[in-house]
Amino acid sequence: MKAISYSSFGGPDVLEYTERPEPKVGPDSVLVKVRAAAVNPVDRHAREGNLDSLLDTVFPVVPGWDVSGVVVQPGFAVTEFAVGDEVMGYVREDFLSRGTFAEYVAAPVRTLARKPLRLSFEEAAGLPLAGLTAYQVLHKALKIGSSDTVLIHAAAGGVGSLAVQLAKHAGARVIGTASERNHDHLRELGAEPVTYGEGLADRVRALAPDGVEAVFDTIGGDALKASVQVLAPEGRLASIADGEVLALGGRYCWVRPDAADLAALGELAQQGVVSVHVDRTFPLEQAAQAHILSAEGHTRGKIVVTVDWDA
Structure with a gap:
């Protein structure tokens, strides 16, 4: 072959x-x-x-x-x-x-x-990989709910765009980081876009003065450090990119194959909930x-x- x-x-x-x-x-x-x-x-x-x-x-x-x-x-x-x-x-x-x-x-x-x-x-x-990552982090690590505001980094990327759709389906409010050229795309997905870089924490705080209940980090480094600054009291933090999240009290997540989770994702795709x-x-x-x-x-x-x- x-x-x-x-x-x-x-x-x-x-x-x-x-x-x-x-x-x-x-x-x-x-x-x-x-x-x-x-x-x-x-x-x-x-x-x-x-x-x-x-x-x-x-x-x-x-x-x-x-x-x-x-x-x-x-x-x-x-x-x-x-x-x-x-x-x-x-x-x-x-x-x-x-x-x-x-x-x-x-x-x-x-x-x-x-x-x-x-x-x-x-x-x-x-x-599969991107969708399972988003699904398992949001629902099993962060346990998001309809009362949560969720910050998703790199929200226009493969994992991020699916995470936005899944979080919106769960009823959460979503703030997503992305480059300026992808802001309209994020709005179409239902997220409130903010740009990367210096001052990120201030921009997120302007949208969520009381902080966010959950952060899904897909970048690490400075984005992870800024995430800690915008967490609400008792907020949850998970990263798929930077093991330093453990020292910050968050969870470091590695996606795993799961036929039941993948079937659930497939059903959401069939319903048009995620694309x-x-x-x-x-x-x-x-x-x-x-x-x-x-x-x-x-x-x-x-x-x-x-x-x-x-x-």
């Missing part, structure tokens, strides 16, 4: 478009014919070796954890899916090797849910360009790699 892989850690230049063996299908997995796979910031960190202290690496590595596609072979213990089912998944295992930037991926059923009919394959590929904005798509053979664009950090929504089965 055609796939993107790398045989050593490094920059985007280590990514190769090559032939790889079709993956074997374990008893609790299904073979998915990949239609689309989303790029996430963690893909760069994995490729550069920054996760080497956390996850074993088996070279060559096929990158990618997000996927949407069609089931072509269920494992013999699988009852959840059948041939022809359209699925999406956050296909993360506890080692780096068998990713989603390929024509096929063997995906454990614990990582999958049915693709919402409302979403295209490209949109569905962009939902996925796909900023750019690239064919599989141009995955290196997708990685380069993702690393620039200026994308609104998701970058997606597609597999053309008609070619």
Whole structure:
């Protein structure tokens, strides 16, 4: 099968478009014919070796954890899916090797849910990792409610834009940080935009003089420090970007595959409560360009790699 892989850690230049063996299908997995796979910031960190202290690496590595596609072979213990089912998944295992930037991926059923009919394959590929991150942080770590004002950093990005939609659905008031060019987009999602940079805490306090009940940090550093300054008494703080949040009394969150959470997200997408904005798509053979664009950090929504089965 055609796939993107790398045989050593490094920059985007280590990514190769090559032939790889079709993956074997374990008893609790299904073979998915990949239609689309989303790029996430963690893909760069994995490729550069920054996760080497956390996850074993088996070279060559096929990158990618997000996927949407069609089931072509269920494992013999699988009852959840059948041939022809359209699925999406956050296909993360506890080692780096068998990713989603390929024509096929063997995906454990614990990582999958049915693709919402409302979403295209490209949109569905962009939902799992970012959507699960937003869902788990908001509902399990921060436990937001309808009486809360929530500050979401990088609110126009892949995780942030989904977090805005989920927080609004929960009835919360949302303030979101973003560059000026994305302010109108945030207003369309239902958030009150503020710009990054010096004076951020003052700008947030102008909107919420009594502070905010919850902060969802996706940036770390100065944004995290400013977050502490705008928390209301007993306010909750969670970060997916900076472990220093622990010293500040907050929670450091790492998304995990969860079929039930992903199915709940899929249902919200099917109802039109959440949508996925796909900023750019690239064919599989141009995955290196997708990685380069993702690393620039200026994308609104998701970058997606597609597999053309008609070619």
